[in-house]
Amino acid sequence: MKYLSMSTLLSVAAIAAAAPALGQEEQKVMAVSIPAATHGWTGGVVYHAEAAAAEIREAFPNIDVVVNTSPSAIAQVGALEDLQASRDPDALVILPFTSEELTGPVETVKDAGTFITVVDRGLTDPRIQDLYVAGDNIAVGANTANWLSEQLGGEGDVVVLRGIPTVIDDERIQGFQDALEGTNINILDIQYANWNRDEAFNLMQDYLAKYSHIDAVWANDDDMLLGVLEAIDQAGRDDIKFALGANGMVDIVEMVRAGDPRTPISTPYPPSMIKTAMYLTAANLNGQAPVRGEVILDAPLITIDNAEEFYFPDSPF
Amino acid sequence: MGVLINPDFLSATNVSNVLTRSTFVAIIAVGATFVISSGGLDLSVGAMTAFVAGIMIMFMNALVPSLEANAIIAGIGLVICVGALCGLFNGLIVTIGRIEPFIVTLGTMGIFRAFITFMSNGGTIPIDRSLRDPFRPIYFGEVLGIPIPIVICAIVAGIGAFILYKTKYGRRCAAVGANEEVARFSGISVARIRTTAFVIQGICVAIAAVCYVPRLGAATPTTGLLWELQVITAVVIGGTALRGGKGHIWGTIAGAVILEMIANLMVLSDFISEYLVAAVQGVIIIVAMLIQRFSRRS
Numbered sequence: 001m002k003y004l005s006m007s008t009l010l011s012v013a014a015i016a017a018a019a020p021a022l023g024q025e026e027q028k029v030m031a032v033s034i035p036a037a038t039h040g041w042t043g044g045v046v047y048h049a050e051a052a053a054a055e056i057r058e059a060f061p062n063i064d065v066v067v068n069t070s071p072s073a074i075a076q077v078g079a080l081e082d083l084q085a086s087r088d089p090d091a092l093v094i095l096p097f098t099s100e101e102l103t104g105p106v107e108t109v110k111d112a113g114t115f116i117t118v119v120d121r122g123l124t125d126p127r128i129q130d131l132y133v134a135g136d137n138i139a140v141g142a143n144t145a146n147w148l149s150e151q152l153g154g155e156g157d158v159v160v161l162r163g164i165p166t167v168i169d170d171e172r173i174q175g176f177q178d179a180l181e182g183t184n185i186n187i188l189d190i191q192y193a194n195w196n197r198d199e200a201f202n203l204m205q206d207y208l209a210k211y212s213h214i215d216a217v218w219a220n221d222d223d224m225l226l227g228v229l230e231a232i233d234q235a236g237r238d239d240i241k242f243a244l245g246a247n248g249m250v251d252i253v254e255m256v257r258a259g260d261p262r263t264p265i266s267t268p269y270p271p272s273m274i275k276t277a278m279y280l281t282a283a284n285l286n287g288q289a290p291v292r293g294e295v296i297l298d299a300p301l302i303t304i305d306n307a308e309e310f311y312f313p314d315s316p317f
Numbered sequence: 318m319g320v321l322i323n324p325d326f327l328s329a330t331n332v333s334n335v336l337t338r339s340t341f342v343a344i345i346a347v348g349a350t351f352v353i354s355s356g357g358l359d360l361s362v363g364a365m366t367a368f369v370a371g372i373m374i375m376f377m378n379a380l381v382p383s384l385e386a387n388a389i390i391a392g393i394g395l396v397i398c399v400g401a402l403c404g405l406f407n408g409l410i411v412t413i414g415r416i417e418p419f420i421v422t423l424g425t426m427g428i429f430r431a432f433i434t435f436m437s438n439g440g441t442i443p444i445d446r447s448l449r450d451p452f453r454p455i456y457f458g459e460v461l462g463i464p465i466p467i468v469i470c471a472i473v474a475g476i477g478a479f480i481l482y483k484t485k486y487g488r489r490c491a492a493v494g495a496n497e498e499v500a501r502f503s504g505i506s507v508a509r510i511r512t513t514a515f516v517i518q519g520i521c522v523a524i525a526a527v528c529y530v531p532r533l534g535a536a537t538p539t540t541g542l543l544w545e546l547q548v549i550t551a552v553v554i555g556g557t558a559l560r561g562g563k564g565h566i567w568g569t570i571a572g573a574v575i576l577e578m579i580a581n582l583m584v585l586s587d588f589i590s591e592y593l594v595a596a597v598q599g600v601i602i603i604v605a606m607l608i609q610r611f612s613r614r615s
Binding site for chain 1: 434
């Protein structure tokens with residue numbers, strides 16, 4: 001697996017953007033198929049995909065970008081068939097709803113000679129993709145755990161809120177637990193709140209009733225963290241030194257920028273990765289920049305020093 | 318039994334948390350008791366809560382510059398009207414369009430959910446910062462030591478019980494649910510009774526939204542997700558027959574509290590894998606229904 005840093009990526013994109021059409025005036029179609037905005041993170045994906053589409057159309061007049069959102073895996077399969085039939089895309093950037101169900105349909109698109117970029121959730125058969133762009137969920141958990149361990153001096157009691165039972169959630173939790181191994185930090189409890197702010201509020205209230213002393217809370221998504229913070233404030237508990245999330249939601253990045261003592265960091269699993277994928281695909285279509293491979297965006301800590309870089313005030317997430 | 322699992326279960330804070338949390342579903346379920354006892358069903362309530370909460374927030378935010386904190390009162394007035402209209406919309410399609418309520422509200426569930434997602438761009442609709450403090454007490458405040466949502470819920474249930482048990486409308490509601498033909502031959506306007514039940518449901522949804530918005534200060538596309546199932550479960554646990562004909566308001570309230578209590582106990586207990594929590598909840602609900610069924614027969 002090849003790891004590229006953010007700066008390498010940006011320079012690739014910059015070169016691609018700077019290189020004009022290189023004499024190819026042939027009209028090309030980039031189809032983008034993503035889940036519809038049903039919650040915060042996918043809302044961010046849609047926002048960044050639309051922004052990238054506008055920017056790419058501007059930079060490369062001969063690339064037509066078609067962004068299509070689907071509310072379910074079945075709908076996404078239908079959308080792929082429609083895209084193929086109506087637009088015959090030269091490249092497809094897809095964030096699959098589910099790996100198993102989308103693998104076959106994407107393979108059909110690939111067989112027609114389309115360049116395939118897969119984002120976030122992989123397909124069951126990785127040979128189908130030409131390019132894979134994703135975040136590092138293990139690092140999301142591990143980087144948070146390492147920071148927490150350092151701040152707590154290697155000991156304390158923490159509670160964890162899980163998302164929905166999926167690979168993404170499992171990896172984050174695994175990264176977190178593995179990083180805490182060998183320390184004296186004790187995970188008191190771990191339950192599902194389904195990446196839902198209301199359920200996180202309820203669950204945190206229950207945790208607070210169950211444990212009289214908690215040093216820190218980790219909700220593996222910032223949407224849940226907002227519910228957690230509300231429950232802690234209501235209970236007036238001051239034993240909780242840190243309440244941390246992940247994903248780099250705009251509200252939480254604001255707290256980090258403001259130097260909030262309870263939420264001084266977040267870790268990005270940025271919905272803007274769709275933009276990275278679309279830029280690279282455009283580079284491949286037009287800049288003669290070969291981009292085949294795997295790009296795993298790291299999950300560095302968002303701190304007061306670098307928060308500006310992860311702050312998208314207009315994004316819905 | 319709860320105390321055996323965890324002594325904190327009966328602590329004042331925990332009991333108050335659980336009761337306060339259960340009020341959203343309880344208030345909506347009061348309306349659902351009318352719809353279900355009149356032989357209908359409303360699957361759109363969860364999405365409708367999110368939609369009317371979103372409308373309320375956008376309206377209040379727009380009024381803040383001119384009305385300041387009074388925007389909250391205007392928002393409450395508006396949301397009750399919008400809720401009633403949503404209910405009227407459901408009711409009219411069911412009665413005038415003569416379509417199964419299950420299908421109509423399945424359709425409007427999708428419509429309301431899409432609207433809130435569109436309004437929020439898939440993200441969050443937060444209330445204006447200046448409204449946060451004046452609005453917070455509606456969820457977090459207390460009257461005589463009782464959390465305000467519980468007071469509101471008790472009032473809604475009291476009015477609901479009065480209408481259902483003591484008024485002509487309430488008796489007709491049950492009559493329509495028990496046997497539509499007989500009700501029609503006795504001169505009852507079935508369409509009007511059913512439509513009114515959906516309007517009552519819409520108003521209850523709006524009242525629940527008023528309690529909900531100050532809790533987290535925002536509406537999102539995941540607001541009220543799957544509440545329709547919790548509401549129906551609460552109504553049925555409470556002793557109302559799903560096929561209509563009779564309704565029990567206080568049973569419904571108890572059902573909503575029991576549902577929330579089961580969820581709370583699952584978190585407080587340490588015996589069950591987090592993967593199996595939902596299964597245990599399901600088993601408890603089914604066992605509770607079976608006990609109810611057999612104790613009634615004997």
